[in-house]
Amino acid sequence: MNNSYKHLFSGFLLVMLDINIGSFDILPDVIGYILVFLGLGELHSNTGIESFRVARILSIVSAIGAVFEIFTGTFGLIHMSAFISYTVTVFGGLSELLLVVCIYHGMTTHMTMLEEISLSNQFGNENKRYAVIQGLSLIVMSFSLNMPKDGGAYLIALLVVSIIMHIRLLINLNVAKKLFDTEASEL
């Protein structure tokens, strides 16, 4: 069980970290999403929580988006029009938001099943916080198509918000991971 949350933690860490050599990310996001997919599969089979199953489907969507990004961004093999690029960005952001919301909901339910009430409340509150903040960020980001080119300060603010929310996700995944590390060591 502890491997499941370890997979989620490692997966999202890879997605968050971008170490570029030229335009090539040596930690491709697609590998991160594959790890998330594996972790969610284990969690769903062990707990039967529906949210993990839905999140698993969304992780595939995010992985496909990451593969697309490799061909368009990294290798520049496909040149997309501004509209298509914008649609992919917004859709990708929405898919990631729903993925994390489903994961948080699954973690909340899982902690309730294990009678870890304080963790359940923690993950539940973080889920609401994440949904609202990232939802608002995505709505603001959707105006980027019509924002003047020299009005980029708001995009930096959105990026900072996104980084903070992802760090918080990693922290919460680490808490869940450590819970099962503790249980394993007690056994």
Add this chain to the structure above:
Amino acid sequence: MTDKTLKRYIIIIAVIVVLTAAGNMIYASYQVIPELLFTEINDEFVFNEVFDEKLTISYITNNRDTRRLESISFDGLETSQLIRQTGYFGGFFYTSDTNDNPYNDIIGRYYTLKSGYIDLHLTETDIDLLEENGSLTFGTGTAMMSDGTAMPVSFGRITIHTIEHWDEYRLREGGGGSNDHFTVDFKTEKPIHITSLDLSTFEPHKDAIDMKLTVDYDKVYTYDELIIRTEPILVSRNFQMAYTAVEPDISSQWRFNMISMDMTYEKDDESYNSWIYYPFYGTGMDEPTVEEYVEFWRAQNE
């Protein structure tokens, strides 16, 4: 949070994001211009043995339009004028190291302002015609794009004078401008009467620019006075035309450039033509200025 509540949150967030994105895409699609827009060029040159004049051609495209201008065949000139993609100013080639924008285009949210440069080339036939008439005027023609498409273009007016013609007919002393102000000075050796002034190109800009014609540092005429005036205006020594943007610090050079006034005057009972213009080539237009230009074009054409 129950599953039902979560589902509701997800649906609300997804609907809002999708509607916002769709609204933005619809709005952006309305900003597309149906054709390439060239900014105006109005200028005069003197032809001499060392004729080394350059034109800067600026044009606005949609961001997804990657075509570049390759040549222009001007009506009135025998040969096509080739376009250089990089400017050569003051002894240095002006290029950029940015791979994504090698020609230093001004890229906005909807439009790209591109520039090309012409080293004006006159053939023997052109020169013969110039010397026969004293001047050669051109401004319309056909532009050839990098994808092979050809399109009719109308820039404004470019006139080349022989030295003799320039010395005989020239009234223009000089001029200067900034973002929101432009003046041009004219001087005459003998008294003249301005008999007509074509204000039609100023009319679309009259709410954005104030016009002032100052004669002999004394009499001042505004647009409203000039539009109804029927008597000739006596100029003893000099006159100045000044344009000032109504809103200061607003970049109005593209407006000044579009105002090209034909003027007729009498000197020693003979009638002569001249014109009042501002030689701004569209470079230096930033994103808001480009969008303002497009909005003006839409108002005039749609």
